[in-house]
Amino acid sequence: MKALIALEDGTLFEGRSFTGSGEAIGEIVFNTSMSGYQEVLTDPSYTGQIVTMTYPLIGNYGVNKADMESDSVHPKAFFVKEYNGFPSNFRSEQTLAEFLGDYGVLGVEGFDTRALVRHIRTKGAMKGIVSTVDLDPESLVARAREWTGIVGQDMVSRVTCKEPYGWADNSVVPGTDFTTAQSGIENPLKIVAFDFGLKYNQARIFTEKGCQVQVVPASTNAETVLGMNPDGIFLSNGPGDPEGVPGVVETVRALLGKKPIFGICLGHQILGLAYGGSTFKLKFGHRGGNQPVKDLSTGKVEITAQNHGFCVDMESLSPDDVELTHINLNDGSVEGMRHRKYPAFSVQYHPEHAPGPHDALYLFDRFIEMMR
Template sequence: MKTLIALEDGTIYEGRSFTGAGEAVGEIVFNTSMSGYQEVLTDPSYTGQLVTMTYPLIGNYGVNPEDMESARIHPMAFLVKEYNPIPSNFRSTQTLADFLIDHGVIGVHGFDTRALVRHIRTVGAMKCIVSTEDLDPASLVERAKSWSGLVGQDMVKRVTCTEPYGWADNKPVPGTNFATARCDADTPLKVVAFDFGLKYNQPRLLVERGCQVQVVPATTDAATVLAMNPDGIFLSNGPGDPAGVEGVVETIRTLLGKKPIFGICLGHQMLGLAYGGSTYKLKFGHRGGNQPVKDLTTGHVEITSQNHGFCVDMNSLSADEVELTHINLNDNSCEGMRHKKFPAFSVQYHPEHAPGPHDALYLFDRFIEMMRAHS
């Protein structure tokens, strides 16, 4: 089915839908991972975006229930060079096309994804519309321009949970709390995890390290969290502009110094704002499972998984209070920081390794050590 991809600057690409009729508008971005497309699709951080994969062949290993990073697909559309409709993998339970159709997400292939990615890399991430229904290029460009965009928008409210839940038996458990959560450790640490768009592998890794995890909505206030008397507070990843998220910065600022805090991705950015700093939008963001990051405290280089379009401006923070701990080796942007007075640290990338390698799992161990030291 003929599909047009229209960017706000007037650039048009023609492809074919492999999921039937559909239309979607959002910010067009690209991901450089060679695998892990199911994890990409179920990452809440992609809310409001149209994702293009740079790897040319997608769909060859299908999808399965075990590799879900959340309960549903979050990108508005999925764009690939060539879709493989016949998966070959013993774990596969469904084709990628059927997976997208089940979640109402349009999939497009049969166009030059390399040309699109080179264009975004030069011009920057842009508003975009994908459609099988409106095939008038001029109309589509105007409709793309009229989309509100991500800057200043609170995208977290679209993905955060509505009720608290726990984690047990390798899955979310509605209504679970610290009194009833199951954990095999003799002395489990209690972690309250803010859900800004949390990926399942984050509570999974905390539980594997002997923690009981209580996931709470992004709107949960500081008094409610402190009343749970946790050993630590985890700030998850999430979508969009951190400056557009309502109320969370004030909550984090109240919690600083009272409990150890570990932030990832959007949680890292929210910490930066709570420290009194600011964030800015990157030209085309960092998205993929192969981003090089240097740990300035050890000199080690990690190959990391990333998905973000905004960044903490270290120049906006006091060097007497906040230390830069990690940098991106592609553009020297901030990838990690720690507070010098309070037990709080964070990274911009995704150490939960799904998708991506295992280089950064030590950060979860560091959080455990920090909680033990302050318990």
Template sequence: MKALIALEDGTIFEGRSFTGHGEAVGEIVFNTSLSGYQEILTDPSYTGQIVTMTYPLIGNYGINPEDMESAAIHPMAFLIKEYNGFPSNYRSTMSLADFLQDYNTLGVEGFDTRALVRHIRSKGAMKGIVSTKDLDRNSLVERARSWTGLVGRNMVKRVTCDEPYGWASNRPVPGTDFSTARTKNPNPLRIVAFDFGIKFNQLRLLTEKGCQVQVVPATTTADTVLAMNPDGIFLSNGPGDPEGVEGVVETIRSLLGKKPIFGICLGHQILGLAYGGSTYKLKFGHRGGNQPVKDLETGHVEITSQNHGFCVDPESLDREKVEVTHINLNDNSVEGMRHRKFPAFSVQYHPEHAPGPHDAVYLFDRFIEMVRKNI
């Protein structure tokens, strides 16, 4: 089934849908991971985006329930070079096409994804539309241009939970709290996790390390969190522009110094804003499982999993209060920071991997150590 991909600058690509009729508008981005397409599709940070995979053959190992990073698919559409409709893996329970169709997500193959990625790298991520319904090229380009985009919009409200929940037995547990939840650890650390678009593997790792986790909506107030008397606070990843998320920066600023805080990705950016800094939009973002990051304290280089389009501006930080701890070796952007006075640190990348390398899992141990020191 013929499908057109139109970018706001007038560039057009022609492919074919492998999921039936559909249409989607969003920011077109690319991911350089060789595998992990299921984790990418279920990552809430991709809300409002159309994802292009640079690896040419996708669908080889199908889909399975264990690799879900949330309860749904979040990209608006999925673009690949070649679809494999006959998965071969003992864990597979369904094909990629069936998975996409279950969530009404358009999948398109059969076009030059390398040309699209090179175009985005040169011109920057841009608004686009993918359609099997409207095949008028001029119409599609105009509709792509008229889309509002991601800058300044609150995308977190689309993905955050409606009510608090716990995590046990590798699944969300609605209606629990610190007084009712049970863990294998008789003396668990009590962690409140802000859900800005949280990934399940972050919750898995926290619980594996002896934490009792209570996930709360992004709109939860500082007073509500403190009334829960947690030992530490975790700020998750999430989609879009951190400066568009209303009220959250003030909440986190109110919590600084009162409880240890660990932030990842959007959580890192929100901490940067809470410190008094600012953020900016990257040209085409960092998305993939091969991003080199240097720890400035140890000199070690980690290969990391990343997915973000915005970044903390190092020039906006008060260096007497905030220390930059990690940088991206491709462009020297800020990848980590810590507060010099308060127990708070964050990283721009994804130490929970899923998908991606495990080089940075130690950061969860660092958080646990920091929490224990402040009890």
């Protein structure tokens, strides 16, 4: 089935749908990972976006329930060079096309994804639309331009949990609290995790390391969190513009100095805003499992997984209060920071290792030591 892709600058690509009829509009971005397409699709940070995979063959190992990073698929559409509908893997439970179809997400193949990625790298991530229904180029370009985009929008409210939940036995436990024993952990460290778009593997790692996790909606206020008497507070990843999320910065600012805080991705950006800084949109963002990051305290280089389009402006923060700890070796952008007066630190990348790499897993241990 023919599918037409239109970018806001008038650029067009013609492909074919491997999931049937459909249409989607969003910010077109690219991911450079060679594997882990299921983890990409179930990462809430991709809400409002259309994802293009740079690796040319996608779908060859299928999809399974164990690799879900949330309870849904979040990109508006999924672009690949070549789709493999015959997976060969003992863990496979269904094809990628079936999986996308279950969630109503359009999958498109058969066009030059490299040309699209090179265009975005040159011009920057931009609004776009893909359709098997409306095949009029002028109509599609006009509709792409009219879309509001993600800057200044509250994307977190679309993905955050509606009610608190716990995590035990590798699954969500609805309505639990810290009075409920999880997985037989004795004297666990208690973590309240703000769900801005949390990935399940973050909760998995904390519980594997002997912690008890209580996940709360993004709108939860500081008084409620402190009333739960946690040992630490975790700020998860999430989609979109951190400045578009109402009330969260004020909540985090009220928690500074009260409990140890660890932030990842959007949580890192929100911490930067809570410190009094600002953020800005990157040209095309960092998305993939092969981003080199330097730890300035040790001089070591980590290969990291990333998914973000915004960045903390280090120049907007006082060096007397906030220390830069990690930088991206591709473009020198901020990848980590810590507060000099409060027990709080954060990284822009994803240290949880699903599907990898594992270089930054030590950050979870650092947070645990801080709580102790």
